[in-house]
Amino acid sequence: MVSIRDQALIRLSELTYIYNQGETGERTGIINISGDIYRGEWLAMIGSNGSGKSTLARHLNALLIPTSGTVEVDGLDTKVAENLWEIRRLVGMVFQNPDNQLVAALVEEDVAFGPENLGLPSLEVRLRVEQALTLMNLHDLRLRAPHLLSGGQKQRMAVAGVLAMRPLCMVLDEPSAMLDPAGRKDLMTTIGRLNREAGITVVLITHFMEEAVLANRIWVLHEGALVMAGTPREIFQQGSQLAAYNLELPGPAELAERLRRSGIHLPEGILTVEELVHSICQ
Amino acid sequence: MSIIQVINLVYVYSRGTPFQVNSLQNVSMTVDEGEFLVVAGPTGSGKSTLIQHLNGLLKPTAGKVVVLGVDTTNKKAAAGLWRQVGLVFQYPETQLFGETVYEDIAFGPRNTEADEEQVDRWVKRAMDQVDLDYHQFRDLSPFTLSSGQRRRVAMAGVLALQPRVLVLDEPTAGLDPVGRKRMLQQIKGLQREGICTVVLVTHNMEDAARWADRMLVLDQGKVLRQGIPRDIFSRPEELNQVGLEVPFPATLTRLLRESGYPVEQLALTIDEAEQTVKDVRVVMANRREMR
Numbered sequence: 408m409v410s411i412r413d414q415a416l417i418r419l420s421e422l423t424y425i426y427n428q429g430e431t432g433e434r435t436g437i438i439n440i441s442g443d444i445y446r447g448e449w450l451a452m453i454g455s456n457g458s459g460k461s462t463l464a465r466h467l468n469a470l471l472i473p474t475s476g477t478v479e480v481d482g483l484d485t486k487v488a489e490n491l492w493e494i495r496r497l498v499g500m501v502f503q504n505p506d507n508q509l510v511a512a513l514v515e516e517d518v519a520f521g522p523e524n525l526g527l528p529s530l531e532v533r534l535r536v537e538q539a540l541t542l543m544n545l546h547d548l549r550l551r552a553p554h555l556l557s558g559g560q561k562q563r564m565a566v567a568g569v570l571a572m573r574p575l576c577m578v579l580d581e582p583s584a585m586l587d588p589a590g591r592k593d594l595m596t597t598i599g600r601l602n603r604e605a606g607i608t609v610v611l612i613t614h615f616m617e618e619a620v621l622a623n624r625i626w627v628l629h630e631g632a633l634v635m636a637g638t639p640r641e642i643f644q645q646g647s648q649l650a651a652y653n654l655e656l657p658g659p660a661e662l663a664e665r666l667r668r669s670g671i672h673l674p675e676g677i678l679t680v681e682e683l684v685h686s687i688c689q
Numbered sequence: 690m691s692i693i694q695v696i697n698l699v700y701v702y703s704r705g706t707p708f709q710v711n712s713l714q715n716v717s718m719t720v721d722e723g724e725f726l727v728v729a730g731p732t733g734s735g736k737s738t739l740i741q742h743l744n745g746l747l748k749p750t751a752g753k754v755v756v757l758g759v760d761t762t763n764k765k766a767a768a769g770l771w772r773q774v775g776l777v778f779q780y781p782e783t784q785l786f787g788e789t790v791y792e793d794i795a796f797g798p799r800n801t802e803a804d805e806e807q808v809d810r811w812v813k814r815a816m817d818q819v820d821l822d823y824h825q826f827r828d829l830s831p832f833t834l835s836s837g838q839r840r841r842v843a844m845a846g847v848l849a850l851q852p853r854v855l856v857l858d859e860p861t862a863g864l865d866p867v868g869r870k871r872m873l874q875q876i877k878g879l880q881r882e883g884i885c886t887v888v889l890v891t892h893n894m895e896d897a898a899r900w901a902d903r904m905l906v907l908d909q910g911k912v913l914r915q916g917i918p919r920d921i922f923s924r925p926e927e928l929n930q931v932g933l934e935v936p937f938p939a940t941l942t943r944l945l946r947e948s949g950y951p952v953e954q955l956a957l958t959i960d961e962a963e964q965t966v967k968d969v970r971v972v973m974a975n976r977r978e979m980r
Contacts, residue, residue: 432833455865456836503863557732584863585779587732587892589932614865653867658895658937658959665963671970680937684944687966 415443416576416608417467417498421476424462428474436462437631439476444576449602449609451619451639454628455653460612463628464578467610468498481575496525499569503581505561506554514556514564515540515549521572532571539567542605543597559590563597570601576608577601583615595621616643616657620678627652640676659683691719692854692886693743693774697752700738704750712738714910715752720854725880725887727897727918730907731932736890739907740856743888744774757853772801775852775885779859781843782836790816790834791827794845801850815849818884820875837868841875848879855879856888861896873900895936898922898957906933923955938962945969 424436437459444450444467452460465471466478469485480497483490502508511517518539522532540546543563548556553564562582569577579598583591595618602609611622619625625642627635629652635642642649643660656664663677663686677683700713713735720726720743730736741747742754745761757773759766778784787793794815798808816823819841826834831842840860847855857876861869877900880887891897897904897918904921906914908931914921922928925935925943938956942965945952950969956962 456863456868559732581863585859587730587932588894588934589731614863614869616866653865655866659941662938662941662959662962662966665959666966669963669967671966680940680944684941684948687945687969688948688950 414445414447416446416481417444418479419443419466419476420479422463422466422473422478423475424466424471425474435631436471437466437628440633441476442626442633442636444608444610446575447602447606447608448624449599449611449622451622451625452610452612452628453614453616453619453625453654458628458652459631460628461580462631464500464580464610464612467576467578468500469494470500496572497574498576498578499572499574501562501565501569501577501579501582503584505558505565505585508565508568509553509561510568512552513549514545514551514553517553517564518545518549518567518571521568525572535571535573539570542570542600543567557590558586559593562586562590562594566594566597566601570605570607574607576610578610578612580612581614582611583613583618591615591618616655620657627654639678643678644675690722692722692757693720694755695719695739695742695752696755698739698742698749698754699751700735700742700747701750702738712910713742716907716910716912718905718912718915720886720888721903723880723883723886724902725877725889725900727901727904728888728890728907729892729894729897729904729933730913731892733909734907734931735910736907737858738910740776740858740888740890743854743856744776745770746776772850773852774854774856775847775850777844777847777855777857777860779862780840781847781860782831782839785831785839785843785846788830789828790821790831790842793831793842794849797846797850811849811851812845815845818848818875818879819845820871821845837864837872840864840872848885852885854888855885856890858890859892860889861891861893869896876900892933894922894928894934898936898939906931918957919955922957938965941965 419440419442422440423438426436427433454460469491472486478485480494483494485494510520515536519532519536522535540549543566545563545567583594598609601607613619620639625639626633643656646656646664657678659680660678663673663683667673673686695716695718698713698716702710702712728736745767748762754761756770761767785793791812794812795808798811813823821841831839861872873896876887879885901918904918922935922939928935936957938958938961941962942952942956952965956965
C-alpha cells in the first residue's frame with residue numbers, strides 16, 4: 408500500500424513569500440506554510456481578500472518563487488530554473504477574468520495554442536484538442552470566436568486549453584467570480600468531471616462557500632498563514648472560527664447552526680438544504 | 690413616483706453589419722424614486738446594455754428613455770445626466786488613476802462648476818458615505834489599498850457628484866463574504882437614508898432577496914418578470930429555466946411543502962427560514978399530540 412506521504416503531488420515546506428523584500432512596500436504575502444496537496448484530490452482554498460490565497464496559488468506553478476522554504480511539484484523544486492517548463496506543464500492555471508485569457512480567433516485554435524507550443528506533431532495536437540473540447544462540453548462551439556462566447560463558456564475554454572497540456576494539476580483562481588449562476592454551476596460540474604474522470608488534481612480558490620462544499624478537502628488561509636485544513640464537514644462545523652477569519656458558513660449550515668443554538672436537535676455536519684430538510688422532517 | 694421611465698426600448702448593436710445583435714427588445718420598466726431596484730438576469734440578457742441607457746450613455750435604437758423628465762435623445766438636455774445618474778461599472782477599482790485617494794475622488798467634482806472648497810466638502814462627504822476615514826485615507830495612493838477599499842474609493846468618486854440615482858453593476862464580484870455584506874449594507878444605507886435611489890445589477894439571488902424592494906428580471910433582451918422579490922421567487926421553475934436560482938430559504942420552503950408541511954409564507958432570508966422551521970416544528974408537535 409502507498410502511504411499518504413507518497414501520494415503528495417505538491418509539497419509545501421515552510422513556504423514564506425515576502426513582496427518587495429528590502430524595498431519600500433515590503434509586506435508578507437504568505438508565512439511559513441507547510442502541507443501536501445494529494446494526487447487526484449480536489450482541494451478548495453478559502454480565505455478573506457488579502458489572506459494570501461492567490462499568492463500561494465502562484466507558487467504552485469512557479470509563477471512566484473519562495474522567499475524561503477520550498478515548493479516541490481511531483482518531486483521538482485520550483486526554485487531550480489531547469490524545472491520551470493516541466494512544472495508549468497504539470498500545473499496549469501486558470502484566472503478570474505475570462506477575457507484576459509483569450510489568445511486565438513477560434514475556440515479550437517485557442518485550445519490548441521498550448522500543445523502547439525510544446526512542438527507536438529499536429530496529429531497529436533488535434534487529438535488532444537478533440538479530447539479537451541469533449542470533456543469540457545465545447546465541441547459544438549469549436550469554430551466560434553472566443554470573444555463572442557458567454558463568460559462561462561470562456562472559462563470552460565480556458566480550462567480546456569490547460570487540459571490540452573495534459574497537466575497533473577489544475578489551479579483555478581476564483582474562476583467563477585464573473586459568471587452567472589448557470590455559468591458557475593456548469594463550470595463546477597465540468598471541474599468535478601475533470602477531477603473524477605480525467606483524474607486531474609484540482610486546486611480551487613473561491614469566495615463561494617457552496618463551491619468549497621464540493622471539494623474533498625479545504626484549506627483556510629488567514630493573514631498569510633494556513634490556519635485550518637479538513638473536509639468540508641469538518642471545516643464548516645466551526646462557524647465561529649470561520650467568522651473570526653471573515654468567512655461565513657454556507658447558508659444551510661448557518662441556519663442549522665442557528666437552530667441548534669435555539670435548542671432544536673439536529674445532527675452535526677449539515678451542509679446542503681436537502682440535508683437540512685431531511686433532518687428536520689425526521 | 691418614477692424617476693426613470695423606459696418605454697418600449699429597443700437596442701441593436703452593430704446595426705447594418707453582419708454582427709448585428711438585438712440586445713434589448715421592447716423593454717419597458719421604471720425606476721421609482723427612493724427605491725432599491727435589483728436588475729437580475731443571466732449573462733447576455735441585456736442588463737449592462739439597459740443600465741447604460743439610464744444616464745444616456747447609450748441611446749435607444751427605438752423607444753424612449755426618460756430620466757428625471759429628460760428624454761435621453763435630447764442631446765442638450767441629456768448632457769447633464771451623468772451627474773444625476775451615477776454609474777459604477779464592474780470592477781471599478783481598475784479605473785482608478787489618481788495619485789492619491791483624494792485626487793481620484795475629486796476628479797468628477799473638479800469637472801463641474803464647483804470651487805475647491807466645495808470640491809473638498811463633496812469629497813469628504815463621499816468618503817464618509819462609503820466609510821473611508823478622510824484623514825487616514827486622503828493622501829494614500831489607491832494602489833496601496835485592499836481590493837475592497839479600492840472599490841469603495843471608486844464608488845466615492847461617483848457619489849461625490851451627489852447623483853439622484855446610483856447604478857451599480859455587480860459591485861460585490863470578487864469580494865469575500867464579509868466584504869460583500871459590508872458593501873451591500875453601505876449601499877442599502879445610502880438608499881434608506883434617502884441619499885440616492887439604487888439600481889443594483891447582480892447574479893446573486895440571496896442578495897437580491899435580502900436587499901431589493903423590487904426586482905426586474907431580464908432574459909434574452911426581454912423583461913421576464915418585474916415585481917417584489919417574494920412574487921419573483923415564488924415561481925422558481927421560471928427562474929431556473931433562464932439559469933437563475935432561488936435563494937436557499939425559498940428552496941427550503943418548497944422542500945418542506947413537498948414533504949407535506951403547511952408553510953404559508955415563502956421564506957426569503959435566513960431569519961425568515963429560521964422562523965419557518967420553528968413554526969413547522971410546532972405544527973409537527975401538535976399533530977403528534979392529536980394522534
